[in-house]
Amino acid sequence: xxxxxxxxxGLIGGSIGxxxxxxxxxxLHVVGxxxxxxxxxxxxxxxxxxxxxxxxxxxxxxxxxxxxxxxILATRPLFEEIAPALMPGAVVTDVGSxxxxxxxxxxxxxxxxxxxxxGHPMAGKETPGIDAADAxxxxxxxxxxxxxVTADQGAVKTVVGLAQLCGAAxxxxxxxxxxxxxxxxxxxxxxxxxxxxxVVFGSAAWPELAHLASSGFRDxxxxxxxxxxxxxxxxxxxxxxxLHWIDRFQEELSRFRAAIxxxxxxxxxxxxxxxxxxxxxFMVNGAPRRNLGDPIEKISxxxxxxxxxxxxxxxxxxxxxxxxxxxxxxKR
Amino acid sequence: xxxxxxxxxGLIGGSIGxxxxxxxxxxLHVVGxxxxxxxxxxxxxxxxxxxxxxxxxxxxxxxxxxxxxxxILATRPLFEEIAPALMPGAVVTDVGSxxxxxxxxxxxxxxxxxxxxxGHPMAGKETPGIDAADAxxxxxxxxxxxxxVTADQGAVKTVVGLAQLCGAAxxxxxxxxxxxxxxxxxxxxxxxxxxxxxVVFGSAAWPELAHLASSGFRDxxxxxxxxxxxxxxxxxxxxxxxLHWIDRFQEELSRFRAAIxxxxxxxxxxxxxxxxxxxxxFMVNGAPRRNLGDPIEKISxxxxxxxxxxxxxxxxxxxxxxxxxxxxxxKR
Numbered sequence: 202x203x204x205x206x207x208x209x210x211g212l213i214g215g216s217i218g219x220x221x222x223x224x225x226x227x228x229l230h231v232v233g234x235x236x237x238x239x240x241x242x243x244x245x246x247x248x249x250x251x252x253x254x255x256x257x258x259x260x261x262x263x264x265x266x267x268x269x270x271x272x273i274l275a276t277r278p279l280f281e282e283i284a285p286a287l288m289p290g291a292v293v294t295d296v297g298s299x300x301x302x303x304x305x306x307x308x309x310x311x312x313x314x315x316x317x318x319x320g321h322p323m324a325g326k327e328t329p330g331i332d333a334a335d336a337x338x339x340x341x342x343x344x345x346x347x348x349x350v351t352a353d354q355g356a357v358k359t360v361v362g363l364a365q366l367c368g369a370a371x372x373x374x375x376x377x378x379x380x381x382x383x384x385x386x387x388x389x390x391x392x393x394x395x396x397x398x399x400v401v402f403g404s405a406a407w408p409e410l411a412h413l414a415s416s417g418f419r420d421x422x423x424x425x426x427x428x429x430x431x432x433x434x435x436x437x438x439x440x441x442x443x444l445h446w447i448d449r450f451q452e453e454l455s456r457f458r459a460a461i462x463x464x465x466x467x468x469x470x471x472x473x474x475x476x477x478x479x480x481x482x483f484m485v486n487g488a489p490r491r492n493l494g495d496p497i498e499k500i501s502x503x504x505x506x507x508x509x510x511x512x513x514x515x516x517x518x519x520x521x522x523x524x525x526x527x528x529x530x531x532k533r
Numbered sequence: 534x535x536x537x538x539x540x541x542x543g544l545i546g547g548s549i550g551x552x553x554x555x556x557x558x559x560x561l562h563v564v565g566x567x568x569x570x571x572x573x574x575x576x577x578x579x580x581x582x583x584x585x586x587x588x589x590x591x592x593x594x595x596x597x598x599x600x601x602x603x604x605i606l607a608t609r610p611l612f613e614e615i616a617p618a619l620m621p622g623a624v625v626t627d628v629g630s631x632x633x634x635x636x637x638x639x640x641x642x643x644x645x646x647x648x649x650x651x652g653h654p655m656a657g658k659e660t661p662g663i664d665a666a667d668a669x670x671x672x673x674x675x676x677x678x679x680x681x682v683t684a685d686q687g688a689v690k691t692v693v694g695l696a697q698l699c700g701a702a703x704x705x706x707x708x709x710x711x712x713x714x715x716x717x718x719x720x721x722x723x724x725x726x727x728x729x730x731x732v733v734f735g736s737a738a739w740p741e742l743a744h745l746a747s748s749g750f751r752d753x754x755x756x757x758x759x760x761x762x763x764x765x766x767x768x769x770x771x772x773x774x775x776l777h778w779i780d781r782f783q784e785e786l787s788r789f790r791a792a793i794x795x796x797x798x799x800x801x802x803x804x805x806x807x808x809x810x811x812x813x814x815f816m817v818n819g820a821p822r823r824n825l826g827d828p829i830e831k832i833s834x835x836x837x838x839x840x841x842x843x844x845x846x847x848x849x850x851x852x853x854x855x856x857x858x859x860x861x862x863x864k865r
Contacts, residue, residue, distance in 0.1 A: 323747040343745055372744060385733050386742045390753040392789055393725055398808040400778075400785035401717050402815075410718045411820030412704060413675055415655040419816075420752040421722040426813055429806035436793045436801050446732075447790045451783060453732035457724055458779045461768045469768050474761035476730040481758055483734075484751075488743030 202230050203506050206264035208257045208279055210235040210244040211428070212326055213296045214270030215334030218249030220367040223336045226503040234260040235331075236271075243331045258286040265506060266359060269295040273434035276303055280310040289314035292356040294363070296320055298383060298431070299439040300347045300376035307349055316356030319347035321379065322369055323387070329428040340368035347376050355505070362502035371497050384442030388435050389450055392443065394424035395432065534562050535838050538596035540589045540611055542567040542576040543760070544658055545628045546602030547666030550581030552699040555668045558835040566592040567663075568603075575663045590618040597838060598691060601627040605766035608635055612642040621646035624688040626695070628652055630715060630763070631771040632679045632708040639681055648688030651679035653711065654701055655719070661760040672700035679708050687837070694834035703829045716774030720767050721782055724775065726756035727764065 205221065207214045210233050218231055233250030234257045235241040241253045254260035261267045261283045269276055276297055287293065293315055297303050300319045307317035324342040326333050344364035348357045364371050374382075401410055401418075436443055460468035537553065539546045542565050550563055565582030566589045567573040573585045586592035593599045593615045601608055608629055619625065625647055629635050632651045639649035656674040658665050676696035680689045696703050706714075733742055733750075768775055792800035 323745050325747060325749055342747055345745070378741070382738060382742055382745055385736060385738070386745045386750050387747070389733070390729060390749050392793075393729060393786070394749075394753055395805050395808045396786045396789050397722060397725060397782065398812050399789075399804070400782050401721070402808065402811050403785075404717060406714060406717070408821040409710070410714055411815060413655050413677070413714055413718045414815075414820070415657060415674055415719070417657055417722050417756050418718050420755045421726055422808075422812055423752045424749050425805075425808040426816065427809065429802055429809045432805035432809075433798065433802045436805075437796060437798070440793055440796060444790060444794055447786065447793075450729065450732050451786065453735075454725070454728045454779065454783065457728050457731075458776060461724075461772055461779075462776055464769060464772060466765065466769070470761055470765045472731070473727050473757075473764035473768075476727045476734065476754075476757040477759065477761045477764075479734050480730050480754055483743060483746075484758065488746070489740040491740050491744070 202228050203266075204264040205229055205231045205506070206254070206260040206267045207231060207233045207250060208235075208260060208267065208269050208283070209271035209275070210240050210249060210331050210334075211270065212329050212331070212333045212338070213322065213324075214268065215244055215247070215249045215331040216324075216336060216338040217268060217270065217296070217322075217363075217367060218244060219247070219334055219336035220339065221363075222248055222251075224366050224502070226366075226506065228507055232260045232264065240331050244334075247331070247334065249331070249334055257282050261286050261291070263288055265291060266363070267291055267293045268363075269293070269297075272428070272430050273297040273299055273303065273438050275434075277306045277310070280306050284310055284312055287312060287315045291315045292352075292359045293317045294320045294360045296322055298387065298435045300345075300374075300379045302438050304347060304349060304376045308351075313351065316352040317349045318352045318356050318360040319349070319376065320360055320364065321345040321347075321383070322364065322367070323383075324369075325424075325427065327423050327426050329431070337368065339364070342369050343372050344369035345372050345374050345379055347374055347379055358500050359502070359505040361497065362500040362505045365500060366502040373497075380439050381442050384439055384446045388439055388443045389446040391424045391427065391432055391435065392447060393450065394422050398422040398425040534560050535598075536596040537561055537563045537838070538586070538592040538599045539563060539565045539582060540567075540592055540599065540601050540615070541603035541607070542572050542581060542663050542666075543602065544661050544663070544665045544670070545654065545656075546600065547576055547579070547581045547663040548656075548668060548670040549600060549602065549628070549654075549695070549699060550576060551579070551666055551668035552671065553695075553834075554580055554583075556698050556834070558698070558838065560839055564592045564596065572663050576666075579663070579666065581663070581666055589614050593618050593623070595620055597623060598695070599623055599625045600695075601625070601629075604760070604762050605629040605631055605635065605770050607766075609638045609642070612638050616642055616644055619644060619647045623647045624684075624691045625649045626652045626692045628654055630719065630767045632677075632706075632711045634770050636679060636681060636708045640683075645683065648684040649681045650684045650688050650692040651681070651708065652692055652696065653677040653679070653715070654696065654699070655715075656701075657756075657759065659755050659758050661763070669700065671696070674701050675704050676701035677704050677706050677711055679706055679711055690832050691834070691837040693829065694832040694837045697832060698834040705829075712771050713774050716771055716778045720771055720775045721778040723756045723759065723764055723767065724779060725782065726754050730754040730757040 232252045234254045322344045563582045564584045566586045654676045
């Protein structure tokens with residue numbers, strides 16, 4: 202029986218738990234920990250975990266795979282808490298929306314005997330929390346994987362296997378690339394969504410406006426309903442990239458404004474026609490093709506967790522640890 | 534057999550046609566006209582209209598109810614075109630996203646013997662055009678009605694009946710109120726959506742960004758896929774209100790930016806927590822209650838179109854017309 206630990210059982214952690222459990226991989230035991238007792242019990246009840254752990258440290262004990270699915274700024278103290286309890290050779294991953302800081306914290310705080318592989322499944326929902334968890338949340342979504350320099354192939358493969366088991370398509374990236382990209386595609390829309398709801402709600406005419414709100418307003422403000430704590434962590438930990446994109450957006454909106462203010466047909470029509478055309482193209486044909494080199498192989502999560510691959514890894518780790526201890530012994 | 538004319542058979546005109554036809558009101562004959570032959574044939578094929586008219590003037594001939602469902606700036610020339618062909622006592626309505634100009638054009642261009650009642654169903658979809666038409670498009674949506682000062686009760690009731698037949702909830706407003714409200718709740722989100730897609734698409738990293746796009750980006754940019762012509766007409770014809778709301782939004786976004794730039798927890802958390810709380814409240818409990826006076830009665834579209842109400846109206850109009858002609862005769 203191999204143990205998987207999930208720390209944090211919100212929408213993402215809960216959905217990963219449900220996806221693992223649904224996959225029917227045998228001899229896996231999923232242990233969970235969450236900030237509140239209610240969430241933990243709920244996760245157990247809906248079948249996202251097999252066992253409730255009272256602390257994060259308790260959850261990770263003897264776990265071959267540890268998934269941190271907490272708000273970004275909670276990840277650092279969690280690393281500190283679990284570090285002494287992690288078993289040598291354990292694979293640790295996360296799902297945070299920014300990667301630069303997480304990679305630094307992992308390097309700084311996690312023992313060298315474990316393998317950290319950063320992750321970020323690009324999936325979400327209007328409603329946060331365990332009750333919104335869904336085994337299909339990641340289906341056909343991109344799951345970004347950011348291996349640390351010290352993570353070995355087996356560890357990377359384990360996380361790739363996890364992403365694939367959840368139905369996601371893996372994309373490798375370095376942390377800086379990731380953070381600059383998500384600022385544009387994910388964090389900027391979040392800031393706009395919240396600012397839009399905020400300014401319209403702030404109007405004295407809100408009661409009338411609300412009655413006129415249709416699906417357009419609901420869709421553009423959907424992200425405003427996400428967890429404020431998550432938004433805070435994102436904005437703080439990816440601050441410079443977010444500010445850069447807010448500035449670019451303000452410039453673009455000013456360009457639209459100038460065209461409207463001038464009141465001439467061509468510039469206004471052009472401002473709206475180009476995004477319409479390109480968005481429709483994107484919706485129909487998907488993202489442009491990239492030359493990514495070799496396609497990412499299909500990896501069996503079950504093999505990685507239970508098979509020879511990980512056994513080999515573990516053996517190597519245990520040997521390294523033993524050697525290190527012997528060296529330490531000799532120095533005394 | 535009473536005739537209803539629909540001029541313009543895009544998403545809105547087509548959906549109204551489908552809703553009327555589905556309602557099974559007897560002895561109604563729906564005549565349509567559209568800019569292209571393809572649209573017109575398609576509308577006939579999907580059952581949104583009974584008969585194709587080659588011109589707008591031909592469509593409105595002998596029609597008791599005329600629905601203009603064209604882009605706003607096409608409405609003025611359409612009024613000019615149909616004015617001589619409208620029968621006395623006809624009820625004319627529209628579905629344009631701005632009302633101030635439409636009401637002025639109606640007063641200026643339509644004969645005094647017809648009743649203009651402005652309308653704006655607050656409903657939309659990602660995809661424009663007749664192929665996206667849907668009899669349920671207006672279900673539980675708000676349909677704003679802006680009666681002209683000269684429209685009689687029967688005419689207003691006819692349009693209320695049409696809106697209710699489509700499943701919408703009627704809200705009465707004057708044109709200025711309407712235009713200032715929709716600038717906030719509908720036109721601003723449209724401008725933001727298009728500017729967001731535009732700035733992200735304009736990035737050199739677009740191929741990578743596109744692969745990371747998830748439902749959040751898709752939802753916030755959904756409105757960018759609307760018809761550019763419609764967007765143009767909205768922005769031009771509601772310019773001052775739109776500019777006002779773009780300015781308010783830019784200020785609000787700058788407030789978010791300043792909080793993020795300062796990097797302190799409280800202001801950032803607060804910026805995101807308030808819209809989250811209030812949006813969730815809005816999504817769960819709906820718009821705040823307003824004191825609107827008497828509720829709007831349920832009106833039978835069938836009665837209005839075929840029953841005694843409209844016959845009385847028609848008789849009165851015919852008498853008025855006759856009297857006017859007699860006065861004119863005497864003056865010669």
